[in-house]
Ligand SMILES: [Zn+2]
């Protein structure tokens with residue numbers, strides 16, 4: 001059970017009556033550790049703890065408690081700067097945790113984390129800044145996961161309203177994401193025409209920002225393919241899915257090339273990836289959790305589609321590309337058993353790129369094995 005202390009609202013003057021961290025109602029209990037976070041019920045306190053509070057309780061204690069008066073203006077400025085930096089860091093952390101909950105389908109836990117990030121962002125940037133939108137997006141995804149469509153709509157409307165208020169100053173990376181989430185809500189509401197309209201905006205904005213062939217644009221095409229499939233227009237789905245496979249294929253191949261060239265020896269020697277020592281090249285060859293989850297989800301759907309809809313004539317070329325994407329994905333995740341598995345599924349391949357990559361991967365795995373047996377022998381000799 002969460003540690004709590006009861007709070008009696010009447011004990012506080014009205015102006016500082018404490019509000020529940022989760023629902024905003026008048027609070028009746030307080031986190032006994034930080035003593036600056038309040039709840040209406042045990043249920044909401046537990047939800048907050050599971051989602052985020054446990055991890056940020058000590059930092060909130062420093063950020064929210066009353067600061068002592070500093071006589072010098074310089075000292076005050078330094079302190080304000082330090083507090084702002086702490087808040088910015090906490091916004092990043094809470095969003096990362098919220099996103100991770102979403103990817104792991106822990107939508108209940110994602111909401112408190114996203115709410116915490118939203119509150120901090122409002123505090124730092126003010127209530128109408130585009131900087132709040134990433135929090136609204138996580139909240140909308142979690143609500144959609146919980147099938148709370150009206151709630152999802154509320155959060156996305158907030159995001160859209162914020163974009164409108166910026167009079168087209170919002171970055172296309174953000175507006176494309178808002179449009180994509182809107183499309184997902186429309187799909188859940190079975191309004192496919194509306195979904196297609198949102199996706200057209202998503203693809204336009206994302207192409208503008210990332211370039212037309214970038215994998216970040218692929219998510220829009222992928223959803224559009226799904227929409228046409230739901231409308232039973234498989235010929236459109238077919239061509240969109242082919243495009244999506246191609247985009248991921250290029251992206252993963254690029255990652256593979258930079259990974260094998262720049263960090264294979266580190267992996268062979270079992271060196272840990274030290275965040276501080278990373279240069280840009282190693283960083284760019286890494287898959288972040290979000291991208292890895294998106295790649296998996298997309299490729300699984302594409303594979304299932306190709307296996308189901310081949311009309312007696314499976315498209316070997318397409319299947320090969322998908323299995324090759326999986327091979328690289330597992331390789332980047334260092335899951336070498338799955339690498340072999342998916343590589344064995346590539347059949348009669350005469351796509352030159354796949355041959356090259358396979359050779360590269362096999363050579364790496366061979367080096368890895370030799371290095372391992374060498375180390376084992378050395379250990380036995382010592
Ligand atoms: Zn509450």
Ligand SMILES: [Zn+2]
Pocket residue numbers: 031032033034035036037053057058
């Ligand atoms: Zn606390």
